[in-house]
Amino acid sequence: MSEAILLEALRTSSAAARILEYDFDFLPATPARKSNLFQLRAGSGYELVATDASGGEFALCDAGALPTRPMLYASSEGQAGVIAVNLKSGLSTIIDLPYWQDCLKFSGSGQLAEMRRVAPLAESDLLADRPQIESSREAVRAIFGLSPLSDPIRELHAALTGLSALYPVSGPDGWQFAPLFGKFTAESNAEWRQRLKPQR
Numbered sequence: 117m118s119e120a121i122l123l124e125a126l127r128t129s130s131a132a133a134r135i136l137e138y139d140f141d142f143l144p145a146t147p148a149r150k151s152n153l154f155q156l157r158a159g160s161g162y163e164l165v166a167t168d169a170s171g172g173e174f175a176l177c178d179a180g181a182l183p184t185r186p187m188l189y190a191s192s193e194g195q196a197g198v199i200a201v202n203l204k205s206g207l208s209t210i211i212d213l214p215y216w217q218d219c220l221k222f223s224g225s226g227q228l229a230e231m232r233r234v235a236p237l238a239e240s241d242l243l244a245d246r247p248q249i250e251s252s253r254e255a256v257r258a259i260f261g262l263s264p265l266s267d268p269i270r271e272l273h274a275a276l277t278g279l280s281a282l283y284p285v286s287g288p289d290g291w292q293f294a295p296l297f298g299k300f301t302a303e304s305n306a307e308w309r310q311r312l313k314p315q316r
Contacts, residue, residue, distance in 0.1 A: 117261045119176075119185065119203050125260055126165070126207070132259045139252040140214050141168045151175065154190040154285045154293065162188065165203065176203060177283050186279050189296065196285035196293035197276045205271060207260060211253050212268040215242060217296075219269065220276070222304060226297035228273045233301075235269055237308045 117125075126132065126144050136142040145164045151173050156162055162175040163185075171192030176185040187206030190196040199216070200206030209216060215238035224230040242249055257263065265271055276296060285293040303309045 117204070122203055122207070122260060123165070123176075126203075129259055132256055135252050135256050136166075139246060139249060140210050140256075142166050142174070142210055143168065145173075151190070152288065153192065154196060154287060157284055157286075160283065165206075174206070180282070182279075182282075186275065186283070188283055188285070190285055190293060191296070194287065194291070194293050195296050196280075197296040198279035198283055199272060199296070200275050201271075201279070204262065205265070205275075208262050208265045209268050209272050211256055211262065212265050213238075213272065214249070215239070216268075216272060219272065220296045221298035222300045222302055223297050224301045225299050226273070226277065226295070228270065230301055231269050231273060233312075234308075237302060237305075237311065 127147065133144055136144065144166050149164050151162075151164055153171070153173050156177065160180075161178045164173060164175050165187070166174040168174075173190050175188050175190070177188050177198070179185045182201075184202035186198045187200040187203060188196065189199050200209050213219060213235065215235075218238045219231045219234050222230065222234045246252075253264075280295065287293070302312060
């Protein structure tokens with residue numbers, strides 16, 4: 117499915133919109149809407165794709181020399197970065213890893229290995245809170261013709277480390293946004309720390 121067709125489906129499927137908003141914190145934005153939250157450097161355009169419940173925004177940036185338009189996320193708390201090489205990969209990442217922000221927050225300043233430790237802990241929490249998540253994943257993938265990524269953690273990490281520097285983000289006042297990677301580790305979460313303790 118081309119980017120244009122995928123974007124149209126994203127904006128017109130009410131069934132997908134309901135699932136994406138409730139289970140994946142991803143609310144498709146209306147066409148031609150511009151952000152009041154962030155701006156890219158002069159000459160760099162973007163197309164707003166979605167928002168989340170906290171006020172964060174997802175956008176497709178102009179490709180420039182890249183083969184596809186990368187997906188950027190800007191949080192309402194002043195953090196931003198490229199989370200996927202294109203719209204398809206971005207949607208797949210969000211569906212595969214609804215807790216992708218936790219994988220970044222507890223990444224130990226961007227360590228891939230730490231993100232891999234966090235993912236199963238966050239998945240366990242998600243399943244306990246929303247046992248229907250797998251059926252929601254399957255439903256949305258069917259609507260958009262997507263398949264699970266072979267390694268969504270690596271793709272997320274690679275996009276952030278490889279592409280974010282090409283798209284510096286600032287607020288309307290010119291203040292530079294910080295990276296999405298957090299300094300916390302899995303042990304910073306008290307419940308996860310308890311579960312990670314060796315069993316005697």
